[in-house]
Amino acid sequence: MFLEQSITENAIDVSHTLSEEQQMNSYHFQVVRSGIRSVQADPNGRQDAGIVSTIKQIGQTIHLISCEMLRYSSADRSLHATTMAVLELLGKHSWSTKLVIVLAAVATSFGDFWLITQLYPTNPLASSIASMKGLRNKIEVSKSLEQKLKAFRYLVEKMVSVTKCMVEFEMLPVQYTTLDYDAMAAMKTQIHIASYWTYAHPVYVTATEKKINSGLAHLFEEVHLDNQKVLSTLFALKDDYPLWDYQSEEKVSMVVLRNKEVILFISTLTIKLEKLLLIIQQLQNHPQNGSEKPFVIVWVPIVFCIPWSNAEERAFKKMSNIIPWYSLYEPSKLSLSVTKFIQEMWHFQGDPIMVVLDSKGKVTSLNAMDMISIWGPKAYPFSVSREQELWEEQTWTxxxxxxxxxxxxxxxxxxxxxxxxxxxxxxxxxxxxxxxxxxxxxxxxxxxxxxxxxxxxxxxxxxxxxxxxxxxxxxxxxxxxxxxxxxxxxxxxxxxxxxxxxxxxxxxxxxxxxxxxxxxxxxxxxxxxxxxxxxxxxxxxxxxxxxxxxxxxxxxxxxxxxxxxxxxxxxxxSVIDQCNYYSITPYTEDLNENIALCKKCKCPMEKNFMYQCKINT
Structure with missing residues (x-):
């Protein structure tokens, strides 16, 4: 598709020169300034009635399109149906104008969210609206913003790029657009396709994450013959060899995980070295009995932005050379919806977690980090019942x-x-x-x-x-x-x-x-x-x-x-002058190592040997 090709070929790093707030404030100012210029009729301040009427109609259309997009996230209808409804609302406007209006609708919806996040800490009305929208506290608001902002801005940048391309094409002089009829027909077809997907993508963003999360949740509830369907769906990277084998330094397929208990070591790219060393040490210092471990570990690095920056790519390469397990070969291609699923359903908040899947792909532990930190492989199969069993056996030494x-x-x-x-x-x-x-x-x-x-x-x-x-x-x-x-x-x-x-x-x-x-x-x-x-x-x-x-x-x-x-x-x-308390304890090998205390006066007790004939016992 034209849009996907444009995104792939024109991917750029998000600028680090300005902070997120500075960039967004600058963007809002430019939009408002542009709108003010569009309604100025002459130096004396008179306005053209036709311009005002047109702007009012466009404003209503923008509002309706915004509502249609939001309806898709809650209504049971297809992405195509919603996209066609948006196209119908756009009427007979030119293709470039349609795209500009859709961009305005997206900006309106996102601007509402952005305004709430900015005013939330100090404005009671914004706080109430945030609660109505499900953003219950400041932490939740900031996390939602942090995860979605970069990905959303990247999408909008590509939409703007496509729109500019169409505007420039429609503004070409007639002599350039009538020379080759076949080429013009092919170009208009591409324009129609690109426009369709430009309309569809913001609609998709508003609701797809929620639907994919639900689909993944159902997938983990189903019964499977092995773990291949679960893992392939979770890491659907369009690659037959999505894993990197640390030992062989080669790409491998999901088949190497079949019939294994899989521990997903999920973390950001900034892992505290000591935490990583603790896990590695526990797994090495307490080797599992047998020649082959019944479980494998796969590192799943998470970055809440699209695309990855060059710095993040370098950090991943560096860490992948340190971590002695399987890892995703191209984690930057991990779906944002999967990332959101991991955060919401598996409660990943940034600190490393170790999610355990049994050989059939069923989640048996949402975080085995503590068990492995304490007992290493002895904690296998890393279930809650195993954890309780280990504590019952453990003594304080x-x-x-x-x-x-x-x-x-x-x-x-x-x-x-x-x-x-x-x-x-x-x-x-x-x-x-x-x-x-x-x-x-x-x-x-x-x-x-x-x-x-x-x-x-x-x-x-x-x-x-x-x-x-x-x-x-x-x-x-x-x-x-x-x-x-x-x-x-x-x-x-x-x-x-x-x-x-x-x-x-x-x-x-x-x-x-x-x-x-x-x-x-x-x-x-x-x-x-x-x-x-x-x-x-x-x-x-x-x-x-x-x-x-x-x-x-x-x-x-x-x-x-x-x-x-x-x-x-x-x-x-002791206030006791003399204590004659005694206790008879059956002999054990470590008896001489322990010092018994008198239950009466709490003093250490002397050890004596007693021999008893067993003929009548």
């Missing part, structure tokens, strides 16, 4: 917190060493803590002090620099620190999404506590031995006071162990 982020720390835990995790944005607190820990290690106690920072990157970077320079303690690298906190956020997000509460969920309480510590200038400390489920949590000056008294309670380490000695130092003196 330092091992779970660090999750193989640092291989050396994992070795220390397996070696049964005391692990102390700490964080602070106060370098004075850090220096005092590390000095006291060094005094304790000189007494022959094997413990490892590891700095894990906070979510405040700038403060953490400065503290970490000092720790490295002065060799104060062990530490996680900057990127690993960020991954550590992102994973904590995923744990919190998963727990809350499943409806857990502080009162009933111990892990949720502990994670919330850690995330609240991150903003503390005083610092915090977690102490645990190996993979024990017992974790002591201290913060602020209490940590420094306790460690400074090591000479007082340190002698108890030989009898009670380091954890038990600290606990005895923390607990108030």
């Amino acid at each position: 330092i091992e779970f917190l660090l999750d193989d982020i640092d291989p050396l720390v994992s070795y220390w835990m397996q070696d049964g060493r005391i692990i102390c995790l700490y964080g602070s944005n106060n370098i004075g607190w850090v220096q005092e803590l590390t000095n006291q820990i060094k005094d304790i290690t000189k007494a022959g106690i094997l413990l490892e002090l590891i700095y894990v920072g906070s979510n405040y990157d700038e403060d953490t970077r400065d503290i970490l620099s000092t720790i490295i320079k002065e060799k104060l303690s062990s530490y996680l690298p900057q990127t690993m620190i960020r991954i550590f906190w992102l994973r904590l956020e995923s744990i919190l997000s998963s727990k809350l999404r499943l409806g857990n509460t502080d009162k009933s969920d111990f892990i949720l309480r502990e994670v919330k506590s850690l995330l609240s510590f991150e903003s503390s200038k005083k610092g915090w400390l977690l102490i645990s031995k190996g993979s024990s489920t017992e974790i002591l949590k201290l913060y602020g000056n209490k940590v420094l006071e306790l460690l400074s008294l090591f000479q007082v309670w340190g002698h108890k380490v030989r009898k009670w162990g380091f954890m038990g000695a600290i606990r005895k130092a923390l607990d108030p003196p």
Whole structure:
């Protein structure tokens, strides 16, 4: 088609010289100024009655055409029928005049929307109209504008280009238009076709997105033999090989996804590196059993504008060389309606999500990001029931917190060493803590002090620099620190999404506590031995006071162990002079690793062995 060819051949980058508001305000001013000139009759201010009457009639036609376009978005009739209704309203005007009127109708409808978005924050009437039109809040208005503005302006630019071409053709002198009858007939045919599609496209824009969204929603509700129909429809890019294989560096077809569980990694082109590294690390550090994974990941980059800019194309090429999964080969050709479906139905708002489709193309999870961030492939098949099952099995340990982020720390835990995790944005607190820990290690106690920072990157970077320079303690690298906190956020997000509460969920309480510590200038400390489920949590000056008294309670380490000695130092003196409570516990392999507390006086209990004859049992 002529219009499509014009769009393809004349695609241009949206200008970045002016802001969106500046450009639109300039455009509105030019239109109003042009309209004022058209009704000026002479220098004395007299107006021609015929001109005024004509303008009034055209204004009515513009209004009617605008109404027809809006009717299509709610009425059950075809695009062709609405387009023909528009043509009928245009009557016997020349083809170029018809196009100008249609452009005016489009500008009227869009101008109404633009005016609401500009006045919405401060004008009560605009706010009420926005609510009536379904734009319920400021955020929703701004998002609608951001997503639609560039695409709509691009379409209008092409419509204006076609219209100018027709106006210039109709203004050619007669001697140029009567030389070749066959060429003129062919050109008029092209004009009629181009005009038809120029009328049809704005009508289509007003309603097609809604209809395609509904069609895609029904598609995902249907039962399919495999995932090919769903994926081919979702990524209908008119290409038999729409995917890029990171490993082979070749284009591949959708067939490589058949009978696989497909995870769609949906993101913008500006992915936070740490989030990406967390997912990649979790998938690599926890390999799936078996030679072949039952699932594959496809990166789907989203940009809410048409066409992509050169900068966006470069950003995509750069990211596609980093992401170790399949990706769309030409995501810039992804339909705007599909983008809108992903946003509205799958709740994509800009932060990366991982939508899971089973082998038949059915959505089993709208976002498996948290599950993969916490457990990696172990979370397969990434369903809500699997997520609940994993939490039922999970215990609160330092091992779970660090999750193989640092291989050396994992070795220390397996070696049964005391692990102390700490964080602070106060370098004075850090220096005092590390000095006291060094005094304790000189007494022959094997413990490892590891700095894990906070979510405040700038403060953490400065503290970490000092720790490295002065060799104060062990530490996680900057990127690993960020991954550590992102994973904590995923744990919190998963727990809350499943409806857990502080009162009933111990892990949720502990994670919330850690995330609240991150903003503390005083610092915090977690102490645990190996993979024990017992974790002591201290913060602020209490940590420094306790460690400074090591000479007082340190002698108890030989009898009670380091954890038990600290606990005895923390607990108030017992009012019980003598306690004879005992408990018989069946033997297990890890029994010697755990320290049992007396249920009566809360003191550590001594271990004794009892032998029982099993002849009568």
